[in-house]
Amino acid sequence: MNDITDDITEPESWELRLYVAGQTPKSITAFNNLKKLCEEHLAGKYRIEVIDLLKNPQLAKGDQIFAIPTLVRQLPQPLKKIIGDLSNTERVLVGLDLRPLKEK
Amino acid sequence: MTKEKSNVKSMEGLPKCQTGIRGLDEITDGGLPKGRPSLVCGSAGCGKTLLAMEFLVRGAIQYNEPGVFMSFEESPKELAQNVASLGFDLNDLTARKKMSLDHVRIERSEIEETGEYDLEGLFIRLNHSIDSIGAKRVVLDTIESLYGGLANEGILRAELRRLFRWLKEKGVTAVVTGERGEGTLTRHGLEEYVSDCVILLDNRVEGQITTRRLRVVKYRGSLHGTNEYPFLIDEKGISVLPITSIGLQHDVSNERISSGIPRLDTMLGEKGYYRGSSILISGTAGTGKSSTAASFADAACKRGERCLYFAFEEAPNQIIRNMRSIGIDLEPWIKKGLLEIYAVRPTIYGLEMHLVKMAKLIDEFKPRVVIIDPITNLIAIGSETEVKSMLARLIDFLKAKQITALFTNLSHAGGALEQTEFGISSLMDTWLLLRDIEIGGERNRGLYILKSRGMAHSNQIREFLLTDNGIDLIDVYLGPSGVLTGSARAAVEVQDKISDLMRKEEIELKKRELERQRKAIEGQIAVLRAEFEGKEEEENMLTQKEKLQEETDIEARKEMAHIRKADVSTGNEPTKKGRRNIK
Incomplete structure (x- = not known):
């Protein structure tokens, strides 16, 4: 497991999982996009876990992964899934319910 | 027989993967293409999932080929429950690593798409499942659900194409199910990707009766049946029974079997059917068709043969009770397992279903005699041509197995008695007609043989009696006033006896009269004879008298000559003289 953790425990903590299959261009793009987005909007209160399904194929079942790359928002509830390389920042923010957060 | 052939053929050509589903391997000439994906499509509720599941379960149990079931619709728990009624224990199979169930749940509301992606996750999951149990078979049910969950069709199409190619490379035999679309085989054109073998399932409703049908639309590189075949889903899974008219190639037996009614056997060239x-057996209501059928069943069981009785009108218990009243006890045969009565209302299935069901029961029970009582009710659920085609196929099916079949047919009163509604008489070898004969205010039953191929049969009518000891046939009264039966026959027979007696007496009387007359004449003859004898005597006396007179005359003349001293030789003298004179 390639764990990259920037974990700061705050009242609101974000747990994100990024499923990839090897170091494909799409996966790398997705990871970079995610990282950038998190730094901008969730600085200091997120944790990203990258799961490479080529190494741990059995993990795909649990989170119902079928597309690669897939970002899963484990916390806060409810569970959200975003598939694709996360290049459309707008859509990712909607998908993660981050918009209202920014306005706070 | 066809099976062996197909095995040889499939060995030479395309490698096949036996499904183990009854009849399907026959139609596909050995099974699905090995190591390739096949498409099973059809509308909702036509049995796609079940077919796919049976393919896996049979593979795991019968052919030792483990399988992966990837479901996009139902959860493993639901699947296990659904097929438990068919006797498939999925939990046990999964525990034994014979099967792996994976539920891919795609919830559109939970998913947001941004940018490029692929379905590698699905590949990885499938690959993992296949490798973990060494699967040889894979089912994707229904992969089209992806279209509902994902917005980017371009990616989806490319990925599905890649998936099928990948499945081929993996060497697994896959069944992919697809929902039927309008005008196309599948809603999203899956048939474009899966082009080796396409099977279409159908569930049609005609006259409120549904019939499931299966058709192999395409099978690249292999022979296959092209017709629509009806199939059944019952407690043993799917059975497709390809019953088609094979033609008239079946073997013919010279063996004769009893009809159960001794005198009927006599009518049928002394030996029976x-x-x-x-x-x-045709006849109007209440003419004894079922009783004749039951007699035949009874006779078959007595010979130790199995008999399968399809009853479309009565419940088994009712048949048993009714037949007991005419001295035919069928119950022991049922207990012995020689007789099976299968009672069902005709309207419960379509005709094809009936045919499939019957063929299936016949295959399982292996009877030597089959009774269908009556076929008339089948017409209620099909058109004339359909019924005829169904019966033709049923008869061919039975003949190929050397099973003797007896059908009863209720003909409508008023119509021509010889008329069978479906024109099926030409399919029959022996045709008996039971009819009412109505004379003198009572109805009696009569039996004729209208035809019986290949035997010298009686052309006479027999009166048909249902007695406490079964069926009896007796001669009808054939007299100057026509055919008589029942009490009319009895009455006429009594009458006949009386007139017979009277005639005898009359003759006796006449004989005595003649005797008397003869005797009188004899008396007369005696008198005449006496008279005759008297006359004869008289004549004799006269002759004697004459002779005496003559003698006396000669004596007297001699005497006189002597007295006159004439020549001794008186008489001759003058003649001598005369002769001399001529000289």
């Missing part, structure tokens, strides 16, 4: 022939 031919083994493997088809017999039709």
Whole structure:
């Protein structure tokens, strides 16, 4: 497991999982996009876990992964899934319910 | 027989993967293409999932080929429950690593798409499942659900194409199910990707009766049946029974079997029906068709043969009770397992279903005699041509197995008695007609043989009696006033006896009279004879008298000559003289 953790425990903590299959261009793009987005909007209160399904194929079942790359928002509830390389920042923010957060 | 052939063929050509589903391997000439994906499509509720599941379960149990079931619709728990009624224990199979169930749940509301992606996750999951149990078979049910969950069709199409190619490379035999679209085989054109073998399932409703049908639309590189075949889903899974008219190639038996009614056997050339022939008994209501059928069943069981009785009108218990009243006890045969009564209302299935069901029961029970009582009710659920085609196929099916079949047919009163509604008489080898004969205010039953192929049969009518000891046939009264039966026959027979007696007396009387006359004449003859004898005597006396007179005359003349001293030789003298004179 390639764990990259920037974990700061705050009242609101974000747990994100990024499923990839090897170091494909799409996966790398997705990871970079995610990282950038998190730094901008969730600085200091997120944790990203990258799961490479080529190494741990059995993990795909649990989170119902079928597309690669897939970002899963484990916390806060409810569970959200975003598939694709996360290049459309707008859509990712909607998908993660981050918009209202920014306005706070 | 066809099976062996197909195995040889499939060995030479395309490698096949046996499904183990009854009949399907026959139609596909050995099974699905090995190591390739096949498409099973059809509308909702036509049995796609079940077919796919049975393919996996049979593979795991019968052919030792583990399988992966990837479901996009139902959860493993639901699947296990659904097929438990068919006796498939999925939990046990999964525990034994014979099967792996994976539920891919795609919830559109939970998913947001941004940018490029692929379905590698699905590949990885599938690959993992396949490798973990060494699967040889894979089912994707229904992969089209992806279209509902994902917005980017371009990616989806490319990925599905890649998936099928990948499945081929993996060497697994896959069944992919697809929902039927309008005008196309599948809603999203899956048939474009899966082009080796396409099977279409159908569930049609005609006259409120549904019939499931299966058709192999395409099978690249292999022979296959092209027709629509009806199939059944029952407690043993799917059975497709390819019953088509094979033609008239079946073997013919010379063996004769009893009809159960001794005098009927006599009418049928002394020996009864031919083994493997088809017999039709027509008649109006209450003429004893079922009783004749039951007699035949009873006779078959007595010979130790199995008999399968399809009852479309009565419940088994009712048949048993009714037949007991005429001295035919069928119950022991049922207990012995020689007789099976299968009672069902005709309207419960379509015709094809009936045919499939019957063929299935016949295959399982292996009877030598089959009774269908009556076929008339089948017409309620099909058109004339359909019924005829169904019966033709049924008869061919039975003949190929050398099973003797007896059909009863209720003809409508008022119509021509010889008329069978479906024109099926030409399919029958022996045709008996039971009819009412109505004379003198009572109805009696009469039996004729309208035809019986290949035997010298009686052309006479017999009166048909249902007695406490079964069926009896007796001669009808054939007199100057026509055919008489029942009490009319009895009455006429009594009358006949009386007039017979009277005639005898009359003759006796006449004989005595003649005797008397003869005696009188004899008396007269005696008198005449006496008279005759008297006359004769008289004549004799006269002759004697004359002779005496003559003698006396000669004596007297001699005497006189002597007295006159004439020549001794008186008489001759003058003649001598005369002769001399001539000289």
